[in-house]
Amino acid sequence: MLPGVYLATRKDGKIYYRSSITYKNKHISLGSYEYEEMAHQAYLLAGVVLADPNTYRIEDYPKKCILNFNKWVSLINYRDNGLYIKTPIYLKNKFFLYYIDKDTTLIFDIDDLFYYSRRTIMKRGGHLFVAEYGMQVNLLSRYGIKNYGIPGRDYRFVNGDNTDFTYNNIELINRYYGVTRINTKGQIRYLTKVHVNGYYIIGRYSTEMEAAIAYNKATLLLNNKGLLKDFPKNYIEELDEITYASMFQKVRISKKFLAYVDSLDIN
Template sequence: MEQNLPGVFTARKKDGTLYYRASITHKKKHISLGSYKTPFMAYAAYLEGISLLADNTLALEDFSKHRVLSFEKWVCLVNFRDNHIYFATPIYVRKNYFEYLLSPEYILKFDIDDLFFYSSHKIMRRGRHFFVADYGMQTNIMNRYGIKNYAVKGRDYRFVNGDDLDFRYENIEIYNHYHGVIRKETKKGTRYVAKIHINGNYTIGSYETDIEAAIAYNKAIDLLKKAGINKNFSPNYLEKISPSVYADIYEKLHISPKITAYLRE
């Protein structure tokens, strides 16, 4: 029966269950439209795909739960029709950026420079966190923009326009680049406070620059390890300064007496 339905093909699961696949060829591009339980559903998807590619009045916003095609496939086809390039991920290219549409409610924005990466990496969502599978591991996409896993929005970084789904580089402002460092605004200006967690949070000191605070954090780790406290501390890596400059700052930095007092306990 399905042989009489254009764009419909039979397939079987490992357990032998029969299902139906729909596909379409447009501008010499063969596109899979998904799998369906009946040949009539697969054919409906085929017809919907043809209609979407031919009708410029149908937009991303015209998707609804009553459509046969999935939302992801709807996005892929609309982008192919409008921008003449097909992506297997739900990307729609705008003038100077692109959108990655996980759902009608979750529309992420990225710079064009990231197009190659996200066209080959599927974004997954867990609550308000977004991940990609990279080298066999799930990686939080925030890391790609310098936002550490432990970072707190408003303290360590912010989205300039207030939209935390807008990952364009100009929209992400990093306050704290280093582990254990917190930026604080005072009446006298910006200060950088280094803190470390031992059995509770301890303040290492307050410093003029984030680099000094990051090195102070490393110095506190060294002192603790020398005293036999081998917790899983994460030292900061500072690539912008030479070893000699690092050593000079390291030597001069003051560490809070509370740290040394803890070591004597």
């Protein structure tokens, strides 16, 4: 066999060729190929990429390349930074780049390296996902942004770059279900609404926590009345059970909404 090539057999008995290279005592799989010569070419190219940092950079990825792009990034990162990562990550000083493809790069804090070094980010219909226990999870949810979150209303990227997911660059505006921050004559207030065949205003509150608790109280009233709808619940980590219960009892609900709840006749 040619250098860097190993013969393998699929479950159906068909032969294929696996390519790999060893660099600095690290054995790296390069991929599987239909022909021996293709696997050998992958081995040769990987050797050139790894040997000299002046040969190739990530942006030099050829239009027709025997190595897939993710592997290209992994090899160059290993060459330059001495750490092999299976996902397409390139390390910087206090952050790292994650390459969705050659033209799309995301920025993350170095604290997130362990998480993303073990997960593939997918892009579909303009949305970013990762696989979690067999499910596709919206990338934004990792940063406290709800699935329905609207940029500019519920969250914003401080520097205007929506590919920069470093923690200092993500500002949560509306963190809770049913709560919207509003500016009334220069004063910040929090509007709570619940959706039942249209939106009903629950109230306007001086703090975000009050507004979030009001949403929980309003949806509980609806459920207790017999409305079989699975409303999401706001969890407020800053409050212990006693403080939460006290605020829950005291928070005021719109009289109009209370009248609507009383009028419901659900069998």
